[in-house]
Structures are given as C-alpha cells and as structure tokens.
Amino acid sequence: MMLKDKVVIVTGATSGIGRACAFAFGRAGAKVVITGRSEVKLDNTMVELQKAGIEVFGVLSDAGKRDENERVAEQALGHFGRIDILINNAGISMRALFEELDLAVFHQVMDTNFWSSVYLTKACLPEILKRKGSIVAVSSINGFRGTPARTAYTASKFAMNGFFESLRTEVMKRGVHVLVACPGFTASNIRNNALTADGSSQQESPRDESRMMSAEEVADAILYATLKRKRDLVLTRQGKLANFLNKWVPGIMDTIVYNHMAKEKDSPFK
Numbered sequence: 001m002m003l004k005d006k007v008v009i010v011t012g013a014t015s016g017i018g019r020a021c022a023f024a025f026g027r028a029g030a031k032v033v034i035t036g037r038s039e040v041k042l043d044n045t046m047v048e049l050q051k052a053g054i055e056v057f058g059v060l061s062d063a064g065k066r067d068e069n070e071r072v073a074e075q076a077l078g079h080f081g082r083i084d085i086l087i088n089n090a091g092i093s094m095r096a097l098f099e100e101l102d103l104a105v106f107h108q109v110m111d112t113n114f115w116s117s118v119y120l121t122k123a124c125l126p127e128i129l130k131r132k133g134s135i136v137a138v139s140s141i142n143g144f145r146g147t148p149a150r151t152a153y154t155a156s157k158f159a160m161n162g163f164f165e166s167l168r169t170e171v172m173k174r175g176v177h178v179l180v181a182c183p184g185f186t187a188s189n190i191r192n193n194a195l196t197a198d199g200s201s202q203q204e205s206p207r208d209e210s211r212m213m214s215a216e217e218v219a220d221a222i223l224y225a226t227l228k229r230k231r232d233l234v235l236t237r238q239g240k241l242a243n244f245l246n247k248w249v250p251g252i253m254d255t256i257v258y259n260h261m262a263k264e265k266d267s268p269f270k
C-alpha cells in the first residue's frame with residue numbers, strides 16, 4: 001500500500017494501458033480518478049475497479065477539450081480533496097500517408113494526445129506542486145523516432161516529450177517529479193481505433209497483438225518508475241534498440257523503420 005491515501009488521475013482509463021494503470025495504482029493503495037468518453041465503458045471500468053477493492057471516481061470527459069480537462073481537475077479535487085499523481089494517458093493513433101491525410105485528423109490526434117496533456121497538467125499543477133507529486137506522460141517510442149504513415153501520431157508524441165522535458169526542468173527544484181514513459185508495441189485497442197486518412201477508424205489491427213507486451217506489464221513498469229521517481233522509461237527490447245540505433249545511426253534507422261513498417265498488413269506504402 002505504498003500509495004495509501006494518494007489520489008491518482010488516469011485519463012483514458014477505460015481500455016488498455018490506462019485501465020491497467022488504474023488497477024496497478026489502485027492496488028498500490030491509491031484512490032483513482034478515471035476518465036473516458038464512453039459512459040458505458042467508464043461505468044463498467046468503475047464497477048471492475050470497485051470489485052477489486054479500489055476507491056474510484058469516474059469523470060466523463062473528452063481529453064481534447066480544455067474546459068472538460070478543467071472540470072476533471074475540479075471534480076477530482078472536489079471528490080477526493082487532493083491530487084498527487086496525474087497520468088496523461090488518453091490517446092488515439094492514425095495510419096495514412098500525409099499526402100492523403102485530412103488535416104482534421106491531424107488536429108484530432110494532436111488534441112487528444114498532446115493538447116489534452118497540456119490542458120490537464122495546467123489544471124492540476126497547483127495541486128501537484130502543493131503535494132510535491134508526480135506527472136506522468138504516456139508517450140511512445142514515436143516520441144523520439146518517427147514512423148511513416150504515422151505523422152500526426154509521431155508529432156503528438158514528440159510534442160509531449162518536449163513539453164514534459166521542459167516542464168520537468170522548470171519544476172525540478174520544487175519537488176515535482178515528471179516521468180515520460182515510452183511504451184513500445186503493446187496489446188490494446190489503439191490500432192483498432194486508429195484513424196485513417198478520412199477520419200474513419202481502421203477497425204482492425206494490422207499487427208499480431210498476441211506477440212506484444214501486455215498493458216498490465218506496461219502499467220507495472222509505469223508504477224515502478226513513478227514510485228522510484230524516474231525521469232524516463234523506454235519499454236520493450238525493440239523500443240530500447242530503436243532508441244539506441246536512432247541516437248547513433250539515424251540514417252540507417254530510416255531504412256530499417258521504412259522496411260519494417262512497409263511489411264504491416266495493408267500498409268499504405270511499399
């Protein structure tokens with residue numbers, strides 16, 4: 001019960017990594033505030049967390065909207081009286097060539113992944129400064145290495161990495177911890193829900209999800225890194241290798257990444 005009496009907000013906690021984080025932090029003793037856009041999924045997740053003995057409060061909220069993020073912070077504070085840890089997890093992906101991509105899709109991905117983190121971090125920061133708490137960004141390997149047909153997603157994750165690195169340095173003498181977590185391929189709904197060029201969802205994953213890290217393993221690693229107040233976390237062997245190669249041989253990595261992603265089912269480039 002390392003997090004007894006602490007309050008954690010997890011955005012996008014109705015599925016995948018966010019849901020697993022709500023369980024992992026809740027089992028470590030925290031009271032959990034979860035968000036999502038679907039009332040049914042939010043209610044179901046709350047019931048499951050309660051069954052596991054976790055104290056939970058749900059807020060229906062679209063992560064891309066500034067006023068809704070302000071409401072999440074207000075309601076979390078109103079309900080539990082404090083905010084110690086914020087996990088900026090809500091996210092959406094896309095897959096399309098940039099030349100074919102409707103820019104409305106680019107905006108939607110930036111709003112959900114990047115602007116959501118800015119809005120909610122801004123709204124929670126006074127309370128997290130007071131508690132000398134933690135802010136976690138669930139970024140991606142795409143936060144430091146781009147992949148073709150993922151321009152908007154990559155841009156949103158690079159933006160997150162830059163924003164949180166800057167913020168970390170800004171608050172480093174005030175007791176606030178900022179973790180940038182970069183999972184590699186993780187089994188979840190993200191690829192089923194990924195947006196195509198016209199904004200419709202892809203509906204199926206082009207990759208073998210059974211061979212990926214589980215959301216629960218990612219959540220456990222995020223919990224550990226938060227408790228140890230680590231500055232960053234890079235997950236999966238493939239992700240660590242990508243990080244290393246991209247630092248030292250970025251040109252060779254362009255070819256490796258192109259060839260790897262071209263092999264995906266229904267890849268928009270060959």
Ligand SMILES: NC(=O)c1ccc[n+]([C@@H]2O[C@H](COP(=O)([O-])OP(=O)(O)OC[C@H]3O[C@@H](n4cnc5c(N)ncnc54)[C@H](OP(=O)(O)O)[C@@H]3O)[C@@H](O)[C@H]2O)c1
Nearest residue numbers: 012014015016017037038062063091140185186188189190
């Ligand atoms: N899975 C991977 O391979 C992988 C790798 C690296 C990083 N990540 C990152 O991990 C995070 C979680 O993704 P995941 O893989 O767990 O995907 P997921 O299973 O699709 O879960 C995404 C969560 O975000 C929520 N969400 C999406 N749009 C939202 C919005 N506008 N407002 C509020 N909530 C929203 C979804 O809930 P509703 O749809 O109910 O709103 C859902 O709870 C994302 O930031 C993603 O970029 C994933």
